[in-house]
Amino acid sequence: MASPSYEHELNVALLAVQRATHLTKSVFHQNAKGTLNKSDASPVTIGDFGAQALIIAALQHNFPDDKIVAEEEAKDLRDNTQLRELVWGLVKDAKLDDEAAERTLGGSIKSADSMLDLIDKGDSQGGSKGRIWAIDPIDGTKGFLRGGQYAVCLGLMVDGDVKVGVLGCPNLPVSDSEPLKEGIGADASDEAGKFGILFSAVQSAGAQSRPLGPGALKPASTIAMKPLSNISDATFCESVEAGHSSQGDAAAIAKKLGITKPSVRMDSQAKYGSIARGAGDLYLRLPVRADYVEKIWDHAAGDLIVREAGGQVTDTEGKRLDFSHGRTLLQNKGVIAAPRDVHGEVIRAVKEVLGAKK
Ligand SMILES: Nc1ncnc2c1ncn2[C@@H]1O[C@H](COP(=O)(O)O)[C@@H](OP(=O)(O)O)[C@H]1O
Ligand SMILES: [Mg+2]
Ligand SMILES: [Mg+2]
Ligand SMILES: [Mg+2]
Structure with a gap:
């Protein structure tokens, strides 16, 4: 049997991450980020919860039998009505500006309660068997709060091997050839019409980048590490x-x-x-x-x-x-x-x- 191409998985993952970055960007630009400290003293914001709910909704719609390992859990939102309403306010309105893309993702989440249940679907214990998605709804939460770099991260593992990977980086420059800058203060998203960059890879099929956008996916280009002779x-x-x-x-x-x-x-x-x-x-x-x-x-x-x-x-x-x-x-x-x-x-x-x- 030919090895699977993961074309549908990649498409869903790209769109799901792109949609989630719209939510995180809207939180990034507001002062109240609803920050809580978790039991390990690390921060979590309404952006982390909202992005996780949106990505899991898209995965459940397309791949209902797959397992999900995600960083956050809904407990703090179940215990705190005000925080739950803040997150729900973001999630209910989050959508891509493209009908076909929204259809692919399964449209909006129906209620605040289903949002909480979706967040908690990320509680798989992982392992070496079957299809498991790994989600970091905001990686670099401390950077996100500081106005530095952060990434919305999604990977599909099959039998413990990563087959598909997508990273949405709203604060990185769109151009692949721009030199590296210190993370603090870098914010490509403030430039008109720029949404940052979306990286992706499928095992044995190379890596790509494309500009993040408001609706349908933008065209991608192949990326490669720089040759380093010394x-x-x-x-x-x-x-x-x-x-x-x-x-x-x-x-x-x-x-x-x-x-x-x-x-x-x-x-x-x-x-x-x-x-x-x-x-x-x-x-x-x-x-x-x-x-x-x-x-x-x-x-x-x-x-x-x-x-x-x-x-x-x-x-x-x-x-x-x-x-x-x-x-x-x-x-x-x-x-x-x-x-x-x-x-x-x-x-x-x-x-x-x-x-x-x-
Ligand atoms: N002591 C530690 N050593 C290494 N990584 C840690 C750490 N404590 C927290 N982290 C992880 O570091 C991640 C951020 O990585 P970086 O330093 O490259 O920005 C955090 O992700 P989150 O921000 O998703 O919680 C968190 O999971
Ligand atoms: Mg964290
Ligand atoms: Mg992380
Ligand atoms: Mg995180």
């Missing part, structure tokens, strides 16, 4: 949040590789999209705490997009990210993404620097 010429990106990735270890690794350019700090999986389109070269995510386990929704889409653009993505020991162990990357520590032919060299430097600390 590793010392590399630009690397890392988290803005020092609590998410060790900036000291990254600087030591860069020094070992002879890299002299300063790092570009940006929030979210916009880092994966940026190196996949050749706007930067390396992405280093170095554990700050031994006990932190990465979440699958923080990496599924970006991992595939970088690999399909000619890169390699592993953990700090050189192991591929393994999405088959539930909601977290239980078998991995940190992330190192680089063009395929220099990845080994980067891993050697990572091992030397991290090994010397033990």
Whole structure:
């Protein structure tokens, strides 16, 4: 049997992410973002809840038997009527400016109660069998609140392998050739008619980008990592949040590789999209705490997009990210993404620097 093309899955994923970015952008431009602190002290906003509801509604309409692993849960909204009404106010009006696209997504959500139930459909425990979608409705929530980069992220895994990945990055420049900028304050969405960028990949079919838009999908172009003949010429990106990735270890690794350019700090999986389109070269995510386990929704889409653009993505020991162990990357520590032919060299430097600390 021919391997599936995932054409319908990709189309639904692209439209669902595009619709969700309209909701997040509307929250981004309002002062009251309905921010709550979760039990791990990380923030969540009405944008995160709303985007998750919209994406799950589209997945349920098209693929009712698929499982979903999503970051957020509806409990805080069930307990807080005012917050629920704020989110519902956004969700009920969120739609793409194109009838065919809205039909594909199944149209609007019917009521506030069904919105809560949809949010809670993202509670699958994941695993190594069957079709499982991973959703991060807003990745880089801290960046989103700061006016920096963020991404709406959706990936489809089949038997633990990522087959389709989509990243909506409303605050990245539309042009693939624009150089990397620090994440803070970058806001392409304020330019008239610009909505940011939508990255996507299907396994064995390459990676693409297209401008985010208000309705039907815009035409896409193929993206590829930038050829890098000398590793010392590399630009690397890392988290803005020092609590998410060790900036000291990254600087030591860069020094070992002879890299002299300063790092570009940006929030979210916009880092994966940026190196996949050749706007930067390396992405280093170095554990700050031994006990932190990465979440699958923080990496599924970006991992595939970088690999399909000619890169390699592993953990700090050189192991591929393994999405088959539930909601977290239980078998991995940190992330190192680089063009395929220099990845080994980067891993050697990572091992030397991290090994010397033990
Ligand atoms: N101690 C830690 N180490 C690594 N990642 C962490 C972390 N604490 C939180 N995160 C994750 O870092 C993500 C943001 O990544 P980045 O630093 O690249 O912007 C967060 O996603 P959310 O913003 O979706 O919660 C969160 O899941
Ligand atoms: Mg979060
Ligand atoms: Mg995240
Ligand atoms: Mg998130």
